[in-house]
Amino acid sequence: MRFGFVALCLMVCLLPLRLAAEEVVLARSALVEGAFGTYLAMGLKLPPQDETLPLVGDRGLRSGGQVLRHLAGQQTVNGFEGVLYDNRDRGHSTLPKDLFPRLTRLSYSDQLRKAGADYGLAGKILLPAVVFGNSSTSVTSGPAQRSLPRLAMTSADGPAQSARLYENNHLYVYPEHRDHDEADRYPANWPYMLISQGSSGSDQPFLAALAMTLAAFPPDTFAALRDNRLMAPTLQMILRRSYAPVRSREAYLSGIAHPVVFEGDALRPGRMMGEAAAMRPDTIPPMVRLRVEEDGFGEAEGLARLSERLFDTEGAIARIWRNFGWSREMTVSAAGTRDPNGRKLTFTWALLQGDPARVWIEPLDPDGSRARIRVAWHDPKTVITRDRTGYHNRSQSRVEIGVFASNGVNDSAPAFVTVFFPDHQNRTYATSGAGGMRLVSIDYDAMGRGVYYDPLLFWSAPWTDRADYDGSGALKGWTRIGHDGNTRTLPPEVGEGVYQIERLQPDRPYLIMP
Structure with missing residues (x-):
């Protein structure tokens, strides 16, 4: 045994x-x-x-x-x-x-x-x-x-x-x-x-x-x-x-x-x-679901007439700034959000990244389910970050707004409304005679300055465009200052079909060509 x-x-x-x-x-x-x-x-x-x-x-x-x-x-x-x-x-x-x-x-x-x-x-x-x-x-x-x-x-x-x-x-x-x-x-x-x-x-x-x-x-x-x-x-x-x-x-x-x-x-x-x-x-918290009701960002903006609407999904809406203006506006709704247990929801719209003096968020309903958002131009900003290896500088060029739904017990994960700025461009804005802000000039020559830009989203060109205004403040045309030393005058509607876009090629970045 x-x-x-x-x-x-x-x-x-x-x-x-x-x-x-x-x-x-x-x-x-x-x-x-x-x-x-x-x-x-x-x-x-x-x-x-x-x-x-x-x-x-x-x-x-x-x-x-x-x-x-x-x-x-x-x-x-x-x-x-x-x-x-x-x-x-x-x-x-x-x-x-x-x-x-x-x-x-x-x-x-x-x-x-x-x-x-x-x-x-x-x-x-x-x-x-x-x-x-x-x-x-x-x-x-x-x-x-x-x-x-x-x-x-x-x-x-x-x-x-x-x-x-x-x-x-x-x-x-x-x-x-x-x-x-x-x-x-x-x-x-x-x-x-x-x-x-x-x-x-x-x-x-x-x-x-x-x-x-x-x-x-x-x-x-x-x-x-x-x-x-x-x-x-x-x-x-x-x-x-x-x-x-x-x-x-x-x-x-x-x-x-x-x-x-x-x-x-x-x-x-x-x-x-x-x-x-x-x-x-x-x-359990809900998932915030967003929808754009009114959109001040266009489908054919800037000199290259490209879309500013990077994507629209229920959890994130993303825009790229291409327009020449100083500020943009959109109205966004989270009213389609539902709590899985039928609880009443309230919403918080929070500026997560960006200059508080250049972003305005106006809730439009008592529960905060809709908001009007206005964003002004942002220049690139350098922030100091810290990790286990020490302190570092990091540039950022994005405004972020988080949208949260609370069911009274838990806050949801955020949904996002973001605006990305072309930080490879050197833009100058100044106060106009009417007290607002207007564009003075844009230096497009990122390649000449050795500045990185995403070739799937942006382009480079070897010139600076200076905006010319009449006595009433209306745009009357552009002065193009070529980095080859040549200067010429262009009409105010420059970019509306006047230029062709050369798409990304294996051996060169995205480039706008005259």
Whole structure:
């Protein structure tokens, strides 16, 4: 009997032990083509989480996992049931398996990998799960090098795809990689993804924090967030409210909590898990949904007659300043926002970034659901930032307005209205005789001055245009001062079909040609 018992023990000990959840493989046959060029992974099935595996591995304890273990011992938490991790850089910066052994990971079939469906910016595939993921990649060659978030903001379908992910419980993390160092090059701010300060690997603290926060939700709260498709907005709210500099509601409703790029060192995963564990289904916050009612930004503005409307999505509206005027106005509504539990909502419109003397926000309804926004021209501004390596100067050229909905218990994640200024142009404005401000001149020669500009959004030309006004203050024409020494006079309607635009070429930037 004793020999048999010992032999049995040896056999059990020699069996292979599972150290982590199995991956699920996405095959092309599981995809169904949907609207707007997207694919729905209808045939993908997630296994139930294996509760014989630890929720947090020993290595995960060093990332704050001891808080999650404590919470799981005090109350029922969702764990990783229904959660899927999607790494999109082929293991270059992947969340280690031994951090969270129960977490199910996505892999792609050879056919999809050959097609590049597993790599880079997410957006074309919607997965039937709560998804978080990352890609430590960027566009590193050609004249339009950029991080993946800036690629999403400046490509034709990027904003709509990013918004669809956000509204379907997907949240991805991407590094800013050179787009937020000496200069903030992002043309907008939005809630659709998280952008980490730094390059490859800077996304890792965010992935760990998101994983533990997802695991900390009570099962009924997790289900309510999933079914109402509010998981990504709620994760954004929790991360921002728990961010190290944010110590009050007042701070949450300010720019401190909502930078376009986040520092990994300022994450507080313990706070995030506490927020998640305390949330109940009847207190989950809504997602703010915006709509432009009146728009003073045009479709054919400035010398090149280009659109100023970068994108319009429900969670973010972005404009580019091309017009010659001193101020612009628009009316925006958040009245389409609904609380998932039918609670009455009130709205806050907050200037997050920009000169308070040059931005005016006028609520138009008692609950604040609509507002008139007027923005005056902003020159580039240099701000002093601090990170673990010290103090740094960073130029920025963007006005940001955050819109928040409160259901009386929780404030929502922000929606954004942003205006991006062409900081590569040297513009001069002066007081007119009538007391207002008017344009004096624009130096377009960014290339000649060696100043960076985004070739997908802007252009350069070797001249300065000076505005000429008559005695009544009306524009009567332009004096073009060429940087070759030539000067000529142009009519006031210059730009209306007089010029052709040479599009981005492989060997040169975007350039306006006479």
